[in-house]
């Protein structure tokens with residue numbers, strides 16, 4: 348099928364590259380000519396495992412990039428809207444979606460054949476039907492359901508494994524205003540076998556996406572709240588507590604041979620220094636705000652957000668147990684990405700802690716395998732010195748604070764042994780073996 352994708356952020360570009368690899372003819376559209384030039388040279392503007400290889404494989408063949416939205420729509424049968432929906436604290440900003448819809452609609456005014464417009468961006472329930480559809484109708488001068496279809500097809504991609512998630516989806520949700528839209532949308536995923544497909548209306552599709560993310564975020568905040576209680580309860584470690592909880596056979600089913608299945612789902616039931624990223628914080632807040640607007644208060648989701656906003660401060664608490672004053676204390680901060688496998692630092696729990704440590708006079712050195720550049724752009728210059736070498740970042744540290752579960756930090760004990768230093772280690776992800784350190788603190792312990 349001929350597909351146009353509006354927006355080349357991580358959702359748009361990953362979707363475009365993967366659909367091209369599936370044999371569709373894809374045109375990616377963005378307003379940023381620099382990004383378009385990069386993509387056309389096979390250079391991904393974002394860091395995502397496997398993306399460069401996919402671009403190199405398809406660019407100039409089944410995959411093209413352009414700033415010309417109109418032509419891309421005219422030349423395709425289906426358009427995916429994958430532009431950003433930033434959250435301003437009260438609601439998601441739909442201006443990029445609205446602009447894209449207006450431009451798509453005006454191209455549809457000149458198009459003879461049937462076309463389907465699909466929202467892929469995460470939007471609150473009702474957006475596709477009550478905002479996007481009327482804009483498309485007004486701009487095209489044509490009625491939806493006759494000349495064109497309107498759909499909503501949420502993505503369930505994790506940053507860092509987005510390509511693998513797209514290529515081996517756990518579910519495909521096809522929201523559409525009618526059966527014709529749904530069946531055109533289904534053609535997009537014909538190459539995917541053995542996957543559950545749920546055809547529904549647009550509002551339900553929108554709600555599924557928010558509910559899925561809110562559930563995972565709720566599990567994390569739940570584990571963190573329990574962890575914080577364990578931290579003040581003598582001789583109780585949240586890690587062991589959660590091991591015991593995971594052994595519920597409803598969470599890790601026992602096979603006939605006695606082995607257990609360990610679902611990835613349980614990874615969200617672990618205590619740590621809080622969740623970040625461009626999705627969980629924003630999506631939970633947007634859903635809670637949507638509830639308030641609809642007259643339905645969402646106390647559980649409000650608490651999920653509140654717990655998460657306070658969670659990074661547990662790291663400070665652990666530090667203060669050992670050092671009541673932080674002036675001139677040399678702290679090595681490890682991990683700025685909101686999770687391993689990405690250079691994305693949005694809503695990373697590291698940032699608020701680093702700012703507080705700096706205010707209190709600590710001398711900070713930072714290291715992240717790939718996110719240091721991004722972090723140095725948002726932190727004031729005198730706040731922290733970034734090192735490109737982990738050993739150098741550790742040299743002379745009184746304290747090491749670990750925020751991101753990067754595999755390279757698994758070797759921390761060995762690295763410290765080599766330098767012959769014994770700093771206090773504060774483990775924000777509970778990834779280290781406490782017995783390997785002379786002074787160790789971990790969240791929930």
Ligand code: UGA
Nearest residue numbers: 502503504505506614615616617621622623624626685686
């Ligand atoms: C998340 C969802 O997992 C995807 O299914 C969804 O499609 C995506 O949002 C989206 O809406 O686009 P992502 O934000 O990439 O994906 O990251 P996750 O791997 O789910 O991690 C989210 C955050 O939770 C990270 O900050 C991670 O460190 C944190 N986390 C995870 C914890 O703090 N504790 C845990 O036990 C597990």
